[in-house]
Amino acid sequence: MEEVIQITTTADNKETVERIGMSLVEKKLAACIQILGPIKSVYRWKGNVENAEEWLCLIKSKTSLYKEIETDILRLHPYELPEITVTDVIGGLAGYIRWVEDETR
Secondary structure, three states: OOOEEEEEEEEOOHHHHHHHHHHHHHOOOOOEEEEEEEEEEEEEEOOEEEEEEEEEEEEEEEHHHHHHHHHHHHHHOOOOOOOOEEEEOOOOOHHHHHHHHHOOO
16 A cells, blocks of 8 residues: 655635646546635745735645656746645545545556
């Protein structure tokens, strides 16, 4: 069984994360994406404290597909430096884990 991961990214509008999600699922790079928002983000950028509304995208996939997913996100993302983080899924319902594996290449 291959390692399942969850990748997180955010964007300043829903359309961007929907476009990223559709691309990843259509290419079988992700089994599922979830979009939450709007959320409030407070962060430091180029010396200034920013306060922005963003949309959160959670991407379910496999470790072996990460580099392709990163490339696709960077291609579609408008930010100079987008958040792209990976969390290992260390457990879960066996049927769900199999489904993620089956629905990705």
